[in-house]
Amino acid sequence: MSTFEHPEHPDIDEAMWSRINQVIDTNRSVSGAIITVLRECQDVVGYLPVPLLDYIGRGMNLPRSEVYGVASFYALFSMTPKGRHTIKLCLGTACYVKGIKEVMSRIENKYHVKDGGTTEDRRFSVQGVRCLGACGLAPVVVIGQDTHGDVTSDKIIDIVERYE
Amino acid sequence: MPKFTVEDLKSIKAGHADRLAFKDKIYLLICGGTGCHATGSLKVKDALLSELAAKQLQDKVTVVETGCNGFCAMGPLMVVHPGDVFYQKIALDDIPRIVQEHLIDGKIVEKLLYKDPSTKKPIAVQTDIPFFAHQMPRALRNKGLIDPESIEDYIARDGYLGAARALLEMNAEQIVQEMIKSGMRGRGGAGFPTGVKWDFARKSEGDIKYVLCNADEGDPGAFMDRSILEADPHAVLEGMIIAAKAIDARKGYIYARTEYPLAITRLQIAIARAKENGLLGQDILGSGFDFDIEIYQGAGAFVCGEETALMRSIEGRRGMPRPRPPFPAHKGLWEKPTILNNVETLCNVPQIMLHGGDWYASVGTATSKGTKVFAMSGDVNNIGLVEVPMGTPLRTLIYDIGGGIPKKRKFKAVQLGGPSGGCIPEQHLDTPVDYEEISKVGAIMGSGGVIVMDENTCMVDMARFFMDFIQEESCGKCTPCREGTRRLLQLLEKISQGRGEPGDIETMEALSHTIRETALCGLGQTGPNPVLSTLRYFRDEFEAHIYEKRCPAKRCVDLLEFEIDPELCTKCGLCAKACPVDAIVWQKKEVARIEKDKCIKCLTCYDKCKFGAIM
Numbered sequence: 001m002s003t004f005e006h007p008e009h010p011d012i013d014e015a016m017w018s019r020i021n022q023v024i025d026t027n028r029s030v031s032g033a034i035i036t037v038l039r040e041c042q043d044v045v046g047y048l049p050v051p052l053l054d055y056i057g058r059g060m061n062l063p064r065s066e067v068y069g070v071a072s073f074y075a076l077f078s079m080t081p082k083g084r085h086t087i088k089l090c091l092g093t094a095c096y097v098k099g100i101k102e103v104m105s106r107i108e109n110k111y112h113v114k115d116g117g118t119t120e121d122r123r124f125s126v127q128g129v130r131c132l133g134a135c136g137l138a139p140v141v142v143i144g145q146d147t148h149g150d151v152t153s154d155k156i157i158d159i160v161e162r163y164e
Numbered sequence: 165m166p167k168f169t170v171e172d173l174k175s176i177k178a179g180h181a182d183r184l185a186f187k188d189k190i191y192l193l194i195c196g197g198t199g200c201h202a203t204g205s206l207k208v209k210d211a212l213l214s215e216l217a218a219k220q221l222q223d224k225v226t227v228v229e230t231g232c233n234g235f236c237a238m239g240p241l242m243v244v245h246p247g248d249v250f251y252q253k254i255a256l257d258d259i260p261r262i263v264q265e266h267l268i269d270g271k272i273v274e275k276l277l278y279k280d281p282s283t284k285k286p287i288a289v290q291t292d293i294p295f296f297a298h299q300m301p302r303a304l305r306n307k308g309l310i311d312p313e314s315i316e317d318y319i320a321r322d323g324y325l326g327a328a329r330a331l332l333e334m335n336a337e338q339i340v341q342e343m344i345k346s347g348m349r350g351r352g353g354a355g356f357p358t359g360v361k362w363d364f365a366r367k368s369e370g371d372i373k374y375v376l377c378n379a380d381e382g383d384p385g386a387f388m389d390r391s392i393l394e395a396d397p398h399a400v401l402e403g404m405i406i407a408a409k410a411i412d413a414r415k416g417y418i419y420a421r422t423e424y425p426l427a428i429t430r431l432q433i434a435i436a437r438a439k440e441n442g443l444l445g446q447d448i449l450g451s452g453f454d455f456d457i458e459i460y461q462g463a464g465a466f467v468c469g470e471e472t473a474l475m476r477s478i479e480g481r482r483g484m485p486r487p488r489p490p491f492p493a494h495k496g497l498w499e500k501p502t503i504l505n506n507v508e509t510l511c512n513v514p515q516i517m518l519h520g521g522d523w524y525a526s527v528g529t530a531t532s533k534g535t536k537v538f539a540m541s542g543d544v545n546n547i548g549l550v551e552v553p554m555g556t557p558l559r560t561l562i563y564d565i566g567g568g569i570p571k572k573r574k575f576k577a578v579q580l581g582g583p584s585g586g587c588i589p590e591q592h593l594d595t596p597v598d599y600e601e602i603s604k605v606g607a608i609m610g611s612g613g614v615i616v617m618d619e620n621t622c623m624v625d626m627a628r629f630f631m632d633f634i635q636e637e638s639c640g641k642c643t644p645c646r647e648g649t650r651r652l653l654q655l656l657e658k659i660s661q662g663r664g665e666p667g668d669i670e671t672m673e674a675l676s677h678t679i680r681e682t683a684l685c686g687l688g689q690t691g692p693n694p695v696l697s698t699l700r701y702f703r704d705e706f707e708a709h710i711y712e713k714r715c716p717a718k719r720c721v722d723l724l725e726f727e728i729d730p731e732l733c734t735k736c737g738l739c740a741k742a743c744p745v746d747a748i749v750w751q752k753k754e755v756a757r758i759e760k761d762k763c764i765k766c767l768t769c770y771d772k773c774k775f776g777a778i779m
Binding site: 031032033034035036038039066069070073074075076077091092093094096097098099102105106109110129130131132133134135136137138140147148149152153154157 | 198199201202203235236237239381382383384385386387390422423424461462463464465466477478479480481482483498539541542543547548579582613615617621626629630633639742744745764766767768771772
């Protein structure tokens with residue numbers, strides 16, 4: 001069991017803390033497990049607020065500089081909160097050639113949000129992501145768990161509007 | 165569960181022969197790759213199952229969810245055996261018809277067949293479709309055929325017999341010699357001879373050694389490894405077992421991209437099945453050899469495709485490369501001797517053990533042996549996964565297999581090798597697929613991404629796109645890459661925004677050569693390639709942007725002013741309806757007009773107009 005007091009954080013409730021403790025306990029003695037721990041904790045909370053990074057560092061017996069260093073290096077980890085729906089736009093070459101840039105600018109104009117940002121009402125987060133490997137469907141947009149293929153700039157708003 | 169012996173493998177193979185020859189029943193092979201899942205293949209499968217039950221055909225017909233078939237753009241896909249009939253773009257409403265007409269009446273449903281893009285004639289049999297006909301599947305030999313979650317299906321296709329041979333009949337040196345004889349070169353991109361790499365690690369002293377599989381397919385526009393892992397995960401495991409025996413390793417890791425959830429799930433299932441049956445773990449096949457594999461999920465960093473960076477990442481640190489030597493074969497993961505091979509390389513290994521190195525080397529060119537898998541996408545009719553013998557001309561790839569360029573547009577360039585690669589123009593399309601020949605024309609073989617671009621692609625914009633990627637993914641450890649790529653990106657942005665000045669091209673060239681010579685790892689050394697190769701063949705486009713402030717392909721929006729040509733306008737109003745900001749004024753029977761202060765240059769009207777009236 002983790003012996004540390006956890007800090008208070010508005011986005012993390014008790015159930016989440018106990019799952020976080022589980023993740024840390026399972027991985028504490030595994031060398032090189034910090035990336036796994038960060039990923040699983042991010043799955044629990046949705047993002048990685050700095051107090052959580054500190055807590056993970058203490059639990060894993062790693063300096064906070066090292067935990068922060070890893071969290072800031074990899075694209076998967078986010079230290080800012082996300083919206084209810086994350087719109088992922090594939091920025092792979094095939095999607096680019098097929099017009100994802102125009103799709104992105106349509107979303108940015110309509111919802112006043114930039115790549116990497118979240119709308120003020122926290123309805124959407126917009127994220128340009130690395131190639132999803134579904135090039136046959138280019139341009140590809142993933143919203144939540146749904147993959148949408150052949151998304152052109154004139155179709156995108158209709159698709160996005162389905163997510164409240 | 166009892167552990168398999170070689171006899172067990174052989175009896176499973178014999179017992180499954182009818183299933184794989186499609187002799188006992190009708191088989192419906194539904195593609196369950198990422199692409200087809202996204203277009204709804206799982207719903208099609210469920211609908212088929214319930215329709216079969218309703219017609220009481222469930223004993224005569226078996227539905228199999230296979231891995232990625234490769235013809236991704238046509239999904240959801242299904243192949244019916246016997247007969248090898250290929251159905252594409254299947255909708256839920258089509259299911260009753262398929263069951264009634266094909267399965268009960270024995271008539272092929274013509275509406276769902278592939279149609280030749282030029283003759284519009286339907287083609288029923290999968291192997292008659294040009295996309296498949298010109299291919300030679302070796303790495304992809306099981307794709308679309310076996311259920312990737314069934315170890316019996318894999319064994320029935322000679323699975324684990326290569327490992328059995330390597331473990332029971334060969335010593336480490338013989339395995340390495342067979343690999344050297346095969347002429348196999350690393351399919352991850354650099355093309356280093358696999359057998360030679362294994363030989364270094366074999367001779368390296370150490371009680372602990374590691375075998376790593378690089379499944380961090382980071383090149384944008386490449387999906388070979390994803391498809392292999394989804395369709396045939398056991399082949400990769402078997403290749404790793406053989407590699408482990410060759411260098412005497414006891415532990416292996418597969419470093420997999422977290423963006424590929426389905427591939428990871430299939431790998432997890434495969435590892436669990438292999439462990440249950442004693443094909444991983446202790447005393448594999450009674451040979452006394454122990455080996456275990458773990459999956460390590462990456463967290464999104466392109467540079468982790470570089471071997472030393474990948475090893476740092478498994479160690480739980482920032483994935484930054486270190487200078488070589490020492491090479492990983494001497495000091496790799498946790499400072500122990502390590503080999504790292506790509507997914508495609510590993511899945512060829514069992515075949516080489518089974519049929520011999522000479523068999524593998526029997527196709528290909530003088531220096532590039534065997535076959536290569538390519539992921540073809542972009543502006544080409546047939547998008548998907550392609551495996552051809554080395555030496556196949558690019559033209560065959562794009563026109564015979566790919567079916568040419570859609571919308572009657574003209575071919576402009578093909579981009580090979582991802583961000584570290586280069587663009588090849590029309591005049592070099594007869595270049596054969598061969599490590600050396602491709603680098604002569606300024607690109608690299610790379611991992612196998614082939615992106616076709618038509619005349620509407622701006623090469624300055626493409627160079628900017630790739631440089632943006634490289635700059636973003638630069639880990640920041642060495643100055644030439646960290647600062648140099650950023651500076652190149654700034655120059656390219658300046659040019660595409662119409663602020664280019666005389667001398668910019670020369671500055672980019674000088675900078676590119678400096679980065680190439682001084683960067684620490686492969687990412688930096690090849691980083692300037694997109695700039696150098698576009699400059700080599702499309703210098704005039706750069707000059708048009710700089711001196712005439714003009715984008716010939718009409719993609720760089722800062723250089724464009726949109727107008728409607730009254731002569732060409734048919735007064736249809738499509739552009740006005742499509743405009744998202746109501747910047748186009750149009751009334752029935754009148755020529756449309758663009759209000760320039762409202763226009764956001766989104767190109768929607770330009771793409772919508774069928775008459776080329778917007779310019």
